[in-house]
Amino acid sequence: MTDPHSCPLCTKTYDDRNDLRVHLEVKHRKSEVVSYLVDLDAEITDISSDHESASVDKERQAPSA
Numbered sequence: 001m002t003d004p005h006s007c008p009l010c011t012k013t014y015d016d017r018n019d020l021r022v023h024l025e026v027k028h029r030k031s032e033v034v035s036y037l038v039d040l041d042a043e044i045t046d047i048s049s050d051h052e053s054a055s056v057d058k059e060r061q062a063p064s065a
Contacts, residue, residue, distance in 0.1 A: 009033065 004013040005020040009028050014020040021041065028034045 008037070 004015055005017050006013045007020060007023060007028075009024070009031060012020075012023055012027075014023065021038065024031075024034045024037060
């Protein structure tokens, strides 16, 4: 079972992180906190994607003789 993702601004919880993001953007869209959290999530996702791509590329390289 996955850990629930709780809204930091109300009592709602979601099993899926994307559902929480949609909730924040719809129900709390005028909040500066939500804008910050959404931007932070986008940065973290970009960093994670870059890191995973780099690891995969490194694993595919053949060792030099």
